[in-house]
Amino acid sequence: MEQPPGHIDPRFPNHVCLLKKALYDLKQAPRAWFQRFSSFLIHLGFYCSRADTSLFVFHRQSEIIYLLLYVDDIIITGNNSSLLARFTCKLHSEFATKDLGSLSYFLGLEATPTTDGLFISQLKYxxxxxxxxxxxxxxxxxxxxxVSQHLSSDGPLFSDPTLYRSLVGAFQYLTITRPDIAHAVNSVSQFLHSPTEDHFLAVKRILRYVKGTLQFGLTFRPSVALGILVAYSDADWVGCPETRRSTFGYSIYLGTNLVSWSAKKQPTVSRSSCEFEYCALALTAAELLWLMHLLRDLKVSLPRQPLLLCDNKSAIFLSSNPVSHKRAKHVELDYHFLRELVVAGKLRTQYVPSHLQVADIFTKSVPRPLFQFFRSKLHVCPNPTLSLRGGVEDPLP
Structure with missing residues (x-):
């Protein structure tokens, strides 16, 4: 810091204000705040997760506390109410915090307890x-x-590209609780630089769809298969008619609950469906590894190896066959770490029929019955508490 030009004190030209507290306007403020907060937690016996630095875990014998930090918004949970109360008191004595009670609203996400779990939605947003x-x-x-619609860059330009970008950006945050719209949002996000009238019509269709499913969100329930990771990986080879690039997607379940998903367009062109399905498997395996590290930090044990499901038998064979042949010579070497995981017994790959491939909803537009079936498998459903109270009915039976 230095004195601003025109306001320099002639008696003390080198003096500056003593910074006692980090200010929001300084670029160093977030790092200084995180360092201050994390030091306090580590002093109390917490440790920072290596998989997610915003997660802190306290574990002592059978007692455990999870703390999730986003800037100055905090979620705390644990299995011992008295321990949580003592920790909350220490937190209040150290920082000017406010206890908002049970989790109901966090960063635009609305959490509603149900009779058998938790329902998360973004209705207000x-x-x-x-x-x-x-x-x-x-x-x-x-x-x-x-069905089978592919957007292209041809056609008259949309008159208000700022509105288009604003809506698509809002959709991207909405996919946190609405994985069913991930593929459509991924499609319209590829034309932010120069949207056309057809692109905006696609955006309006997404809006009309979510208008009919306003009360939908993600449902989480206790599972007897807790600790078992199952992933579905799929790819739509050469899905883009202009760039000839493919789209891949995955959905990962912890027990019966969906915990991670993605719909993304590949950065390069693949020569065969086998190659791209294999690359998609490797990218899904990387996400599985991260989740395994996260679960280890959360003290959740995995009774068996994660299972990776794919509807391409050639890609599954390639993942377990160490022999290099002409179909795999050109594949990037870093994708072959999937083979090492399979050989080491840290991961299992298995075939799944295409009509049961849940990740299909992240790679292409599918017929209505199949779309609704996959949506139900993602546990995207209406708010169950509204049904119990006789609330708003789903306008799309």
Whole structure:
């Protein structure tokens, strides 16, 4: 810090203000705050997760506390109420914090306890998006995209690209609780630089779909298979007619609950469906490894190896066959770490029929019955508490 030009004290030209507390306007503020907060937690016996630095865990014998930090928003949970109360008192004495009670709203996510678990949605956030687009009273549709629809850059440009980018950016945050829209959002996100009228029509269709599923969100329930990781990996080879690039997606379950998913377009062109399915398996395996490290920090034991499901038998064979042949010579070497995991027994690969491939919903637009089936498998459903109270019915039976 230094004195600003025109306001330099002639008696003490080298004096500056003594910074006693990090200020929000300084770029060093987030790092200084995190260092201060994490030092306090580590002093109390917490340790920082190596998989996620915003997660802190306290573990002593059978007692455990999880603390999740996002800037100055904090979620705390544990298995001992008296221990939680003592820790909360120490937190209040050290920082000017406010206890908001049971988790109900966090970073735009609405958490609603149910009779058998937890329901997470973004109803208020979704209503704000529809209001901004002036489609709050629009007619709902059953699916996000027309079957086999592929957007292209041809056509007249959209008159308000700022609105387009704003809505698509809002969609990306909405996918936190709505994995069913991930593929459609991924498709419209590829034309932010120069959207056309057709692209905006695709955005309006997404809005009309979520208008009809306002009360939908993610459901989490206790599972007897806790600690078992199952992943579905799928790829749509050469899905983009312009760039000839493919789209891959995965969905990962912990027990019966969906915990991770993705829909992404590959950065390069693949020569065969086997190659790209194999690459998709490797990328899914990387996410599985991260989740395994995270579960280890959470003190959740895995009774068996994670299971990776794919509907391409050639890719599964390639993952377990160490022989190099012409179909695999050109594949990037870093993708072959999947073979090492399979050989070491840290991961299992298995075939799954295409009609049961849940990750299919992240790679392409599918017919309505199949889309609704996959959506139910993702545990995206209406708020069960509204049904118990006789709330709003689903307008899309």
């Amino acid at each position: 979704l209503r704000d998006i529809l209001t901004r687009a002036q489609l709050l009273d629009s007619k709902p549709v059953h699916t996000l995209m027309v």
